[in-house]
Amino acid sequence: MSPKSDLENVKPIDLLKFISAKSTTVDFQIADTDFCLRIEAHAPGVFRLQCGAQALLSPEKPSARALRHAEMLLVRPEPVSELAVSSVLDGAGNAWCIEQGDIALEIQADGCWSLHRGEHLLLASGTPALQQGATDAGLVWHANFELDDEESLFGLGEATGDFDRRGQTLVSDLPASRALPLLWCPTGWGVYANTLSRVQHDLGHTHPGLYTLALHDDVLDVFLFAGDPSEILNQYTALTGRAGQPGLWPMGVWLDQAPGQSTAELLSAARGLREAAFSFDAVRLTGPAPYGFQADKPVFEWDTGRVPDPKALVAEFGKLNAQLAVPTFPGVLADTVLFEEWEDRGWLLINDDDGGAHVFDGTPASGGRPFGLLDLTNKDVYKTWSERQRQVFDDGIGAPVCDAQFNIPDGITARGGETGAQLRVVYPLLARRALFDAVAGHKTPQEGVVFSNDLFPAVQRFAWQSGPAVSNDWAGFQHSLRTALSVGASGVPVQMHTLGNAAASVANLTPELYVRWLAACVFSANFSFQAASALLPQAFDAQTQALVKHWLQWRYRLVPYVLGIIEDAVRTGLPVQRTMAMVFPDDVVAHAWDTQYMLGPALLVAPATQPGRQVKVYLPEGAAWWDLNTGWRYEGGTTLLVDAGLDTLPVFGREGQMLCLGPVAPHTAEFNSARLLEEVWLFGMPEHSPAVMRNKIRVMQMQGSSYIKGLEGLKILPSEGLEVKRRGAEVRISRMR
Structure with a gap:
């Protein structure tokens, strides 16, 4: 599954010949090939570039698989803007200028291009602009983009270190890359590779002044965006989809079951929180999945060893006004009658070499037992799994929890024809969508959440993302914060934080760290307590518990504002937690302050991410700022050293909000x-x-x-x-x- 870098028969795409222009589309023939380059004015400030065989760009009747894949990627496949095209002489031959208002894409006869806003050059292709080659698996397209020396690159998924992806390499389908498909630059441009196949991003690693996007597909399909980061995210999510509403109860604080903890112990911990007046709204069970298909029937049954009476458990948490979220996984345990029956029926992912169902090694979700994965590309399998899930939710479960980004080996094929990199990308998308259909698809509006850590194209359609497992120290706190900000910069509106990790050592978890971490979680999309005794508020002294209650009061007071930000994300695509580079693209100084963030449009939050009372804060240019703690006003472009006790978090309101x-x-x-x-x-x-x-x-x-x-x-x-x-x-x- 490792990327192959050696291409065969590499050829630059050049010598364009103008074919035709319509109100939304311009077509060029590529000399000495049967390939065409198509450019669409897809939306204001958005150009779509497609390159491939004419029959693939304009099929008479797209296959059902092609239509299904297109729907997975785009909610708005048809262009909604118009263009004007004119021929110009560039000194070396013909060139064409394709305009949308003040946004223009200039195409030269040799295939090179440049993107402009008015007189300002935003982005230019490298030379050559496009190359086409082949690997054993098929065609590979290389698109090259020139990078200025000072340009920073953001997006492309989860980052735990520097948000600037310059100098990195990423492979889209490898789970370890934690990649998403949108890249943007604060100088005013963005690129989105529209495919379910493998994409390799070389972000100036091989050539410092060049970004090379290698797309392994029969057709190159890339969107270019012109605008500031907020405009780019708006257009990107309008194109690829936006999340629905989570409802009210998920906005409250959560409590996570600790590994090895019984449901009785979890219920006792929940009662302890309620009796001690610590606010919370929901409880999340940990893996393995406590329910799944029976050994010989396609009907769900609960593990009575973990949950003896599911309805009684739901009722007990209901008495505490707490909803229940439960893990599940899209598999059937091996060595069962149902596995053999569904293997014969072709309902499981199969090995190419022998045609039998592939047996995956046990995971935490399967309780360590080997299993086969349901072939969710098969509409009957998809429907069966989704309907069984809905029955569980109808019985009172509030939300599902499911991580389905399995590292599926090459040599496995689904019923829909997906294999290799494409199957690795498609599978978690189908699992998340099936669960969302089950929990929210029958509701109007479609309110509901599906907790998952999976990242895949169009992941932002589904609320909401769970955070990473981190260490119980200052580095773990920063890790959680950085992942939330980085996935937000890639279009994901919400990441839910965890306050600590019940599976990690608590030796370095001081009361100071616990309260600082909690304060930052309060000023985020949401968070969960861990039900391990050492991570609950009652594990700390009375003064610390009082501080916890202080911050929980703030959390519930903020719920209408935070949910309002999420509602705004449905309209704009902007995340709840926003990096400085996203909100203040013109203030280069602000970009370096990568652990402070905007919480929605009104609040700048600067968490204390290391021990001590002194917190440095940078107030970006272009606005004045009001200190929530003192009421004092500061001009933008100011650096402050704030003295912040444990009952204080440096938060500043943006003037006019x-x-x-x-x-x-x-x-x-x-x-x-x-x-x-x-x-x-x-x-x-x-x-x-x-x-x-x-x-x-x-x-x-x-x-x-x-x-x-x-x-x-x-x-x-x-x-x-x-x-x-x-x-x-x-x-x-x-x-x-």
């Missing part, structure tokens, strides 16, 4: 749907309508004042120099005279 806070609650069931908000904090003169769950608050500006509707009955805390006047259902914010 508002922060809407809800009530303190032991769980979200206590929220009053008719009164979700209690208080509004203003950061300077309000200019933007706030992010808030079920947003009905609107800000209008006129004659130097702001008029806000939707704040009836709420306490309003204006920043210094402003006064509040209520006029019925409307609030007027103006400067003091």
Whole structure:
């Protein structure tokens, strides 16, 4: 499965000949080949480049498999913009200028191209721009992009170190790469490789001034984006899909079962939290999967050794106002009657050499027992597994947990024809989608969550992502934070953090680290406690427990705001936690501050990621900032040294924004749907309508004042120099005279 670098018959793609132009599309013939280069104005600021045989670019009747794969990748396959094409003389021969408003793609006859915004060059191809070769597995296309010396590269999935991917290499289908397909640069361009097959990214590793994208498929299919990072993420997720709503209860704090812990012990830990007045909303069981197919029947049964009475367990947690999330996996245990029966039926992934079902080594999900993987490319298998899952959820389970990014070897083929790299990419996508269909597909709106750590193209369609297993030290805290920010930069709206790791040593977990980690988790999409005794709040002294309650109060007050950010992600594609490079692309200084982040549009958060009270904070240029702890105002471009006790987290409100806070609650069931908000904090003169769950608050500006509707009955805390006047259902914010 390792990538093969030696290509045979490598040929540059050059000598283009103009064929035709339509309102959305331009076609070129490639000399001495049967290949065409097609360019679409796919959306404003988005060009699609496809290169391949004419019959593949414009098939008379696409195969069912091709249609299925296209749907997995794109929710908007048809172009929605228009272009204008003109022929120009570039001094060496013909060239063509393809324009969408102020965005232009210039194509030369030798195949080289450049992307412009107005007079500004955003991105140019290398020379040659495209190359086509072959491996034993088929065609490989190389697209080359020139890189300026100072350009930083972001995206492409999970990163635990530097977010700048410059100088790295990634292989899309290898689980260890943790790769996603979107790459962007703060200077105003992005690239998305639209394929389920292998993609190799050489990000200046071989040639420092060149990014080479090697796409192993019959057709090269690449999207070019022009715009700032927020615009790129907006267009990318509009193209590839966005997540639905998670609902209210998943926004509350979670409690994770520890490895080896019985459900009775977990229930006792949950009761202990509730009795000690530590807020939480949901409980997640750990692996192995406590239910699966019977040995001789395609019906789910529970492991009575782990869960003697599932309905009673659901009821007991229900008494605590806690939902239950349960792990599952898409497999059938080997050495069972059902395995043999489904092997004969062709319902399991098969080996090419003997036609028998492939037996995978045991994993934590299977309890260490060998198993066969369900062939989810088979619509009958997919339907059976999804329907059985739905029965479990109808019985009261709140959400499934499933990691299905198996390292499937080469030489295994699915019923749909997928094999090798393509099968490794497709499989976790199908598993996640089948579970989402089961838990949310029958609901209107489709609210629901599927917890998984898997990364694959279009993963951002499914809420939501679980975080990595980390060490119980400052490095583990930073690891969790960095993965959340990096997957957010790749289009994933939510990563859920874990406060510690029940499977790792707690020797370095001090009360200071525990509280600092908790404070950062509170100002994130969400997080979970670990039910191991050493990682629960009660393991610490009374002062630390009081600090935990302080931060949990903040968490539940923030729920309407955080869920409002997620609702905004459905419209814009922006994540909950946003890197400095994403939000402030023009402030190069800010990019280096990679452990501070924006929580939605209003709040800049600077966690303390090492021991001590002193926290350095950089306030980016282009805005003024209000300290939530002191109420002081600072100009952007300022570096501060903040003295932060354990009850303080450096958080700054962006001027012009508002922060809407809800009530303190032991769980979200206590929220009053008719009164979700209690208080509004203003950061300077309000200019933007706030992010808030079920947003009905609107800000209008006129004659130097702001008029806000939707704040009836709420306490309003204006920043210094402003006064509040209520006029019925409307609030007027103006400067003091």
